[in-house]
Amino acid sequence: MIKLHHLRIGRSIFTVWQLEELGAEYDLEVYIRDPKTMRAPESLQAVHPLGKSPVIDDEGLILSESSAITSYLLEKFDTDNRFAPPRSEIADWAKFTQWLHYPEGSVFLPLLVKMLLMRSDQAHATFEGYSQKEIPLHFEYIANQLGDSPYILGNDFTAADFGVTYVVSLAERLGQLKSWPTLQAYLARNLARPAYVRALERAVE
Numbered sequence: 427m428i429k430l431h432h433l434r435i436g437r438s439i440f441t442v443w444q445l446e447e448l449g450a451e452y453d454l455e456v457y458i459r460d461p462k463t464m465r466a467p468e469s470l471q472a473v474h475p476l477g478k479s480p481v482i483d484d485e486g487l488i489l490s491e492s493s494a495i496t497s498y499l500l501e502k503f504d505t506d507n508r509f510a511p512p513r514s515e516i517a518d519w520a521k522f523t524q525w526l527h528y529p530e531g532s533v534f535l536p537l538l539v540k541m542l543l544m545r546s547d548q549a550h551a552t553f554e555g556y557s558q559k560e561i562p563l564h565f566e567y568i569a570n571q572l573g574d575s576p577y578i579l580g581n582d583f584t585a586a587d588f589g590v591t592y593v594v595s596l597a598e599r600l601g602q603l604k605s606w607p608t609l610q611a612y613l614a615r616n617l618a619r620p621a622y623v624r625a626l627e628r629a630v631e
């Protein structure tokens with residue numbers, strides 16, 4: 427059975443959500459951040475050298491990186507393509523893959539810079555300039571992609587929505603969503619999904 431090494435609070439709740447959407451059986455090992463440093467406990471390093479979460483252990487296969495974990499879980503549990511287009515539909519599959527990797531690859535960095543700036547008591551003009559320009563660039567891109575659709579690839583919820591929901595939720599935690607009603611509505615819609623609610627209950631977030 428898959429074991430998910432889940433660090434509270436952070437992106438691995440979105441992996442718990444995926445496991446719930448997929449109806450997979452799994453065990454959860456929960457880790458708590460150091461309240462001062464907000465870093466993961468050292469015990470996570472015994473699981474994976476980077477000591478970060480999510481990490482899954484599937485009968486000895488240790489896998490890190492949230493998007494890679496999503497791909498693995500789809501391969502294993504989404505055999506009827508409920509959450510991703512089949513590879514045979516190459517253009518749809520390529521767009522799906524782009525949106526699967528975009529949140530971690532492109533959106534997370536400017537949000538991380540913003541988070542660090544908020545924790546700093548010094549002025550950092552270069553970093554401020556970067557995050558002030560990059561964050562709206564990404565939000566507009568996501569909002570335009572959504573348009574009037576409920577999900578990032580249109581009318582159907584797909585596994586690309588997990589990562590996009592993660593970065594939008596992080597943006598909300600950082601107080602960055604006030605002028606973005608489309609993103610607020612998208613976030614509320616996804617977090618109301620029964621599988622997300624079950625994930626919160628299971629992970630006791």
Ligand SMILES: N[C@@H](CCC(=O)N[C@@H](CS)C(=O)NCC(=O)O)C(=O)O
Nearest residue numbers: 436437465466478479480491492530
């Ligand atoms: N690129 C990795 C990032 C993993 C990551 O940085 N996870 C954070 C939690 S959101 C973490 O474990 N931070 C604790 C630490 O670095 O001490 C992924 O997508 O899984």
